[in-house]
Structures are given as structure tokens and as C-alpha cells.
Amino acid sequence: MEGTGLRSEDVVTDWKKIQASIMDGGDMKIFRGEGADGFLKAIRNEVDASARFRALVDLDGSSPEKMESLPLFFNHIREGKVGSLVPVPLDFSTIPVSSNYALSIQRPGDLSTLFWKETPADEEFAVEVECATLNFKDVMIALGKLNVERPVIGIEFSGIDRNTGKLVMGVGRTDMIASRVKPLLTWEVDHLRPEQAATIPLAYCTSLFALFLKAGLRKGQTVLIHAGSGAVGHSAIYLCQKRGIEVFTTCSSTKREYVKKTFGLDDGHVGNSRDTTFRELVMAGTQGKGVDCVLNSLSGDQLFASLEVLGEYGHFCEIGKYDLQNNTSFGMKAL
Numbered sequence: 258m259e260g261t262g263l264r265s266e267d268v269v270t271d272w273k274k275i276q277a278s279i280m281d282g283g284d285m286k287i288f289r290g291e292g293a294d295g296f297l298k299a300i301r302n303e304v305d306a307s308a309r310f311r312a313l314v315d316l317d318g319s320s321p322e323k324m325e326s327l328p329l330f331f332n333h334i335r336e337g338k339v340g341s342l343v344p345v346p347l348d349f350s351t352i353p354v355s356s357n358y359a360l361s362i363q364r365p366g367d368l369s370t371l372f373w374k375e376t377p378a379d380e381e382f383a384v385e386v387e388c389a390t391l392n393f394k395d396v397m398i399a400l401g402k403l404n405v406e407r408p409v410i411g412i413e414f415s416g417i418d419r420n421t422g423k424l425v426m427g428v429g430r431t432d433m434i435a436s437r438v439k440p441l442l443t444w445e446v447d448h449l450r451p452e453q454a455a456t457i458p459l460a461y462c463t464s465l466f467a468l469f470l471k472a473g474l475r476k477g478q479t480v481l482i483h484a485g486s487g488a489v490g491h492s493a494i495y496l497c498q499k500r501g502i503e504v505f506t507t508c509s510s511t512k513r514e515y516v517k518k519t520f521g522l523d524d525g526h527v528g529n530s531r532d533t534t535f536r537e538l539v540m541a542g543t544q545g546k547g548v549d550c551v552l553n554s555l556s557g558d559q560l561f562a563s564l565e566v567l568g569e570y571g572h573f574c575e576i577g578k579y580d581l582q583n584n585t586s587f588g589m590k591a592l
Contacts, residue, residue, distance in 0.1 A: 287312075287313045287314075287315055288312055288313070288314050288315065289314075289315045289318065293314050293315075294314050294316070294333070294342070297312055297314060297331070298331075311330050311331075312330070312331055312332065313332045313333070313334060313339075314331075314332070314333045314334070315334050316333055316334065316335040316367065316369065317334075317335050317336060317364075317367070319334060319335065319336055319337045329341055357375055357376050357377060357436075357437075358373040358374060358375055358376060358435050359373070359374050359376045359409055359410075359411070359435065360372075360373060360374075360409070360410045360411060360435065361373075361374045361408055361409050361410065362398070362399055362408050362410070364401075365398060365399060365400070365401035365408050366400060366401025367401075368399060368400075371399065371410075373435070374409075381439045382437040382438060382439045383418060383419050383420060383438075383439070383440060384414070384416040384417065384418055384419065384425060384427070384437065384438045384440050384443065385416050385417045385419060385436065385437055386414050386415075386416040386435065386436050386437060386438055387414075387415050387416045387417065387424070387451035387455075388414065388415045388416070388451045388452045388454070388455040389411055389413070389414045389415075389435075389455060390413050390414075390455050390456055390459075391410075392411075392412055392413060392459060394412065394578075395410040395411065395412070397578060398410060402578075402579075403578055403582065404582065411429065412428060412429060412459060413426075413427070413428050413429070413455060413456075413457075413458045413459040414426070414427060414428075414429055414438055414455055414458075415427075415446065415449075415451040415452075415454035415455040416438065416451070418443065418445075421445075423445050423446075423447075424445070424446045424447070424451065424454065425440075425443040425444060425445050425446060425454075426443065426444055426446050426449075426454035426455060426457055426458050427440045427441070427442050427443035427444065427458055428440070428441050428442045428458045428459060428462060429441060442458070442462070444458070456488065457492075459488075460488035460489045460491065460492040461492045461496070463489050463492070463576060464489055464492040464493040464496055464552070465496065467493075467552055467574040467576060468480065468493060468496065468497065468550060468552060468574065469496075471572065471574060472549075472550045472572035472574055473572070474497065474500070474502055474549065474550055474572075475500075475502075476500055476501035476502065477501060477502070477503075478502050478503070478549040478550070479502065479503045479504075479505065479543055479548040479549050479550075479568075480493075480497055480502055480503070480504055480505070480548055480549060480550045480551070480552065481505045481506070481507075481535070481539055481548045481550070481551045481552070481563065481566060482494055482497070482504060482505070482506045482507075482552045483506070483507050483530055483551075483552060483553055483554050483555050483559075483563070484507065484508065484530055484554050484555070485506030485507060485508045485512075485516045485520070485527070486508040486509070486512035486515060486516050487554075489552075489554070489576065490506065490508070491519075493552055494506060494520050495520075498520065503526075504520070504522065504526060505526050505527075505528065505535075505538070505539050505542060505548060506520075506522065506526065506527055506528070507527070507528040507529060507530035507535050507555075508527065508529075508530050509529070509530060509531055510529060510531070513527055513529075525538065525541070525542050526538075526542065530555060530559070532558075532559070533558050533559055533562035535559075535562065535566075536562040536565055536566055539566040540566060543566075543568070546568050546569075547565075547566050547567050547568030547569070547571060548566055548567065548568055548571060549568055549571050549572070550567075550571055550572045550573075550574065551563050551564075551566065551567050551571070551572075551573050551574065552574050552576065553573065553574065553575050553576065553577060554575075554576050554577040555577065556577060556579045556580050556585070560580060560585070560587075561587060564587060
């Protein structure tokens with residue numbers, strides 16, 4: 258309300274309380290946390306126009322214990338200064354161009370701190386980048402969900418090999434820059450466009466390493482591949498089918514028909530990745546034996562259900578980051 262001060266107990270950090278705080282109207286609330294700004298803007302567009310709410314988004318934890326009410330319905334505070342974030346178009350013609358910059362982030366979790374960091378390039382930067390992808394790992398780093406010592410964004414690419422002049426795709430080292438890269442692995446490409454080639458390396462490297470170098474899958478064996486509609490899921494299913502391995506997979510209900518049509522799978526081989534019903538599907542499809550390998554990226558109850566469908570002497574390949582980073586425990590029964 259106008260003239261009402263803000264107290265420390267007004268600060269909202271629990272996402273479960275946010276909607277209730279918004280809808281109750283009245284006093285202005287302070288919101289902190291990753292994504293608060295975008296979340297509140299989305300909610301503001303969804304609620305009844307008559308239910309106007311007053312909010313202050315604390316971008317860096319600098320809001321004081323108490324302050325007078327602010328004039329705007331939607332306010333921001335950074336470094337103790339109150340205002341509002343407004344998109345401003347950039348005139349790129351006035352920005353100096355340089356090739357030796359890497360995309361990084363000062364404070365993971367705060368996307369407004371993304372910046373280009375100047376990086377020296379030597380002769381080992383042997384590929385001129387044509388296209389680079391925004392990988393899921395990059396998103397996790399930027400959102401502060403993945404702890405890394407050097408939060409540099411970018412890992413796979415396509416470009417021109419300076420030594421051969423040919424188009425290549427590959428995976429870079431941790432010191433990638435925007436227009437040139439020091440490659441870790443590259444493959445020549447002669448049948449794809451650069452934007453297509455850039456999407457392939459990491460997904461296929463992940464599948465090849467997990468399923469065949471580590472799990473040693475062979476023709477005639479069975480595998481459960483979670484998230485079959487994703488990039489790693491696509492590559493894993495394709496590689497397994499080419500090698501005569503029976504594939505069970507999961508996806509969301511909206512992607513079910515797409516996955517069935519793309520890979521020629523029937524209802525008995527496509528489960529739901531949003532719950533644990535895939536457990537019964539896999540056990541029925543393997544006559545109760547379970548699969549020889551699970552390629553897992555799910556967490557929570559789905560993680561434990563995935564362990565339960567693993568057959569005797571099977572391999573469990575974990576490619577998700579959440580449970581590894583949180584050192585999730587599971588009971589001896591799973592073994």
C-alpha cells in the first residue's frame with residue numbers, strides 16, 4: 258500500500274509462496290532468486306488486470322532492511338539503486354569487432370552478468386567457427402545449477418579447418434572463443450550444413466562413450482534410453498538400432514507419437530518420462546529380466562525406478578548432473 262515500508266520479513270525467496278504473495282495484493286513485496294524477474298513478468302501478464310501487485314526484484318541482495326514504498330508497480334534494485342530494467346536496442350555498427358572473445362558469466366544464476374571476455378588466441382586455435390550451439394550444459398552453468406571452476410560457455414561447434422580448408426564439426430576444449438576454437442576432437446563433414454553439423458558432436462560422443470565404451474553393449478542386448486526425444490536420446494536410439502540392440506525409451510506424452518514414428522517403435526517400447534510407469538512397461542517387455550543397460554538422465558522417483566529395471570550384471574550410465582552433484586544416495590536394494 259502507498260506509504261507502507263518494507264521489512265526484512267517481507268522478502269520472498271520460497272517459490273511456493275510467490276503466487277500467494279502476488280495475489281494477496283496490498284504491501285509491496287521483495288523478490289529474490291534465480292529467474293525472479295522473468296517469472297514475475299510472466300505472472301503479471303497472466304493474473305487478472307484488477308489484481309495489480311507491487312513488487313521489488315532484488316537483483317544482487319542489496320535491498321535494505323526497510324525502505325519507503327516505491328512509485329512503480331514493478332521495481333528493481335541493484336547495488337542499492339532503485340529503478341526499472343528497460344530493453345534498449347543496440348547499435349551494433351558502433352561496437353568494435355574482435356575475434357578473440359569467449360562468452361562467460363560473472364555470477365552464475367544472474368543472466369544479466371553474461372559478458373564477453375577477451376581471450377588470447379594462438380596457432381592451436383585451428384578452426385574458424387561457423388556455428389556453435391547453446392548446449393544444455395551451458396544453460397545449467399548460466400543458471401547456476403552446475404558448479405564449475407571456470408564458467409565458460411560453449412563446447413561444440415562446426416567450422417573451417419585452417420589447415421585443410423574443409424568443413425569440420427567437433428568438440429572444443431574449455432578455452433573456446435567466439436570465432437576460433439582449439440579443438441579436442443573434429444570430424445570432416447561433407448553432407449551437412451554448418452548449422453546442422455554443430456548439433457551432432459556432443460550428443461553422439463556422449464552416447465558412444467556411455468553405451469559402447471563403458472557399458473559395452475552388443476547385438477541382441479536390451480537398453481532403456483530416457484528422454485528419447487532429446488539430442489542424446491536421438492543419437493543413442495539411432496546407434497543402438499544400427500547395432501541390433503532392442504531399445505526401450507521414455508519421453509513426455511506430447512512427444513510420444515513423434516518418437517514412435519521417428520524410430521519405428523511400438524507402444525510396448527515407449528514409456529512416460531514424467532512418472533514411473535515405464536518400470537512396468539520395461540519389465541513386461543523383458544519378461545521380468547530387466548534391461549542390460551540404462552542410459553539415465555532422470556532424477557527423483559524416476560531415478561530409483563530406473564535402477565529397478567536394470568537386469569543382472571547390467572550397466573547403469575548416469576549422464577544427468579543433478580544427482581551426481583548432490584551425491585544422491587540409494588539403498589542396497591537397488592544393487
